[in-house]
Amino acid sequence: MPNLNQACLALLRRDLTLALRHRGELANPLLFFVMVVSLFPLGVGPDSHTLQTIAPGVIWVAALLAALLSLEGIFRSDFEDGSLEQLLLSPHPTALLVLTKIIAHWIVTGIPLILVAPLLGVLLHLPPTSMGALLASLALGTPVLSLIGAIGVALTVGLRRGGVLLSLLVLPLYVPVLIFAASAVSDAAIGLPVLAQLYFLAALLALALTLAPMAAAAALRISVS
Amino acid sequence: MDSSPASMPTAAIPLTQNCFEALDLHCVRHDRTLFAGLSFTLLPGQILQVEGPNGSGKTSLLRMLCGLLLPAQGCVRWQGTDIQDMRHEFLADVAYVGHMHGIKEDLSPRENLRMSQALGRPRAGVTLDEVIKQVGLYGFEDLPARTLSAGQRRRVALARLLVLDARLWVLDEPFTALDRTGKALIESLLETHSRNGGIAVLTTHQPVVLQQCTPLSLQIGA
Numbered sequence A: 001m002p003n004l005n006q007a008c009l010a011l012l013r014r015d016l017t018l019a020l021r022h023r024g025e026l027a028n029p030l031l032f033f034v035m036v037v038s039l040f041p042l043g044v045g046p047d048s049h050t051l052q053t054i055a056p057g058v059i060w061v062a063a064l065l066a067a068l069l070s071l072e073g074i075f076r077s078d079f080e081d082g083s084l085e086q087l088l089l090s091p092h093p094t095a096l097l098v099l100t101k102i103i104a105h106w107i108v109t110g111i112p113l114i115l116v117a118p119l120l121g122v123l124l125h126l127p128p129t130s131m132g133a134l135l136a137s138l139a140l141g142t143p144v145l146s147l148i149g150a151i152g153v154a155l156t157v158g159l160r161r162g163g164v165l166l167s168l169l170v171l172p173l174y175v176p177v178l179i180f181a182a183s184a185v186s187d188a189a190i191g192l193p194v195l196a197q198l199y200f201l202a203a204l205l206a207l208a209l210t211l212a213p214m215a216a217a218a219a220l221r222i223s224v225s
Numbered sequence B: 001m002d003s004s005p006a007s008m009p010t011a012a013i014p015l016t017q018n019c020f021e022a023l024d025l026h027c028v029r030h031d032r033t034l035f036a037g038l039s040f041t042l043l044p045g046q047i048l049q050v051e052g053p054n055g056s057g058k059t060s061l062l063r064m065l066c067g068l069l070l071p072a073q074g075c076v077r078w079q080g081t082d083i084q085d086m087r088h089e090f091l092a093d094v095a096y097v098g099h100m101h102g103i104k105e106d107l108s109p110r111e112n113l114r115m116s117q118a119l120g121r122p123r124a125g126v127t128l129d130e131v132i133k134q135v136g137l138y139g140f141e142d143l144p145a146r147t148l149s150a151g152q153r154r155r156v157a158l159a160r161l162l163v164l165d166a167r168l169w170v171l172d173e174p175f176t177a178l179d180r181t182g183k184a185l186i187e188s189l190l191e192t193h194s195r196n197g198g199i200a201v202l203t204t205h206q207p208v209v210l211q212q213c214t215p216l217s218l219q220i221g222a
Helices: A004-021 A023-044 A048-074 A076-081 A083-088 A094-123 A128-156 A163-189 A195-224 B058-065 B087-092 B109-119 B128-134 B150-163 B180-195
Strands: B020-029 B032-042 B047-051 B073-078 B094-097 B168-172 B199-203 B216-219
Touching: A004 A023, A004 A094, A004 B109, A023 A048, A023 A094, A048 A076, A048 A094, A048 A128, A048 A163, A076 A083, A083 A094, A083 A195, A083 B109, A094 A128, A094 A195, A128 A163, A128 A195, A163 A195, B020 B058, B032 B058, B032 B073, B032 B216, B047 B058, B047 B180, B058 B168, B058 B199, B087 B094, B094 B150, B109 B128, B109 B150, B128 B150, B150 B180, B180 B199
Parallel strands: B047 B199, B047 B216, B094 B168, B168 B199
Antiparallel strands: B020 B032, B020 B073
16 A cells, blocks of 8 residues: 655655755745845834834734745645646545645745744844744744645635735734734733743644645645546 | 447446446536536456547546546446545556646656655556656656656656556546657557556547557547
8 A cells, every 4th residue: 555654755855855946936935024024124213112012013924924925836836737636646645745745835934934033033123032932933823824825825726816815815814823923922022921822823733733734635626626 | 518428338237346437427617518428337458548529528537537526417436436435545546647747847757756656556566767768768867857858748747657556547648749659658558558457548639559459439529
């Protein structure tokens, strides 16, 4: 019988190899993230107090938009060259293959955001006490963005102009992540406990991790037929 | 417009053991009925050539046969069971080469085939090198597929038939872009497949020349 672990590993390796061979595309969302955040000190002014107040929201909104920018890549090229059909015709559970693709997407888009975020925090005068919360909220939140986004892309990949529809579908679902994550970072900045928000983010992650791959797999079946 | 199934052999006593059946398939695309009431039964070793004018629903039929598209009515059965009820078992037995190649342009033929192998049920005792040589891509196996010609890319897609242990082949216009030796190669593969008790369904406008078996023919949309 076909080996599921092998299939998932091969798929993960393939997606990472492909991402590496398109390094330019890979850098786009990251550059966007850095540029949007660094525009704020220029627009709002260099007052450290104002910047510190808006920093959590700014970083998280920029992360949201950067994630949105990169979402199409999860399934678009596979849809266009027929690899998606082959994926759906695999005897392995589609949801798990889809989850593998989402993980690959998060590795190439989510992790760079997490790595560069502390730097942007410093730029916005975020106090060192809130860096831990910022990193934790991004580590828990960005996978949720990829997971929820995958459902939206799976639904719209068959449409010629799915871009606008995708943001309409996905952004409202990102709101809970934004609220809890930004509130965690700003509470940490004034020394309040942030565990509650982080638990909520972890719960959202658990929910998305279990349900999103199945929903995306079902949506893909509709999109290819 | 409705089409009637052509003279198809239907087993008097349905041998549900290993056969592949389509029962009363209806295909509706964009509010148009492409074909209706299409049925056939294929026994191990039989090859079915689907013919019909452009837009008659050949590709839709093939996609239905491998479960990518749900029929508006009717069902497809593999070994006597509806394929929707035994997805995983059925899909392990199928190799589909559509008119989109399903290969990654930025990966080499070898990497592409390794991926196909991992996704399906790999054929035992076959090495990628052998397969690459057999389909005539020796010397091109490590170049990105993007740099290959259309015919060569087609060969990469068709090489999937050799790396997978599939009993049912579903081929959509397999001869497109292939040269004469390529066509002969596919014909010989079909022949071996049929001799080993495999079943194949293909669409093509070209005559399929097989030495030992005659492909059955199904006319749709006529």
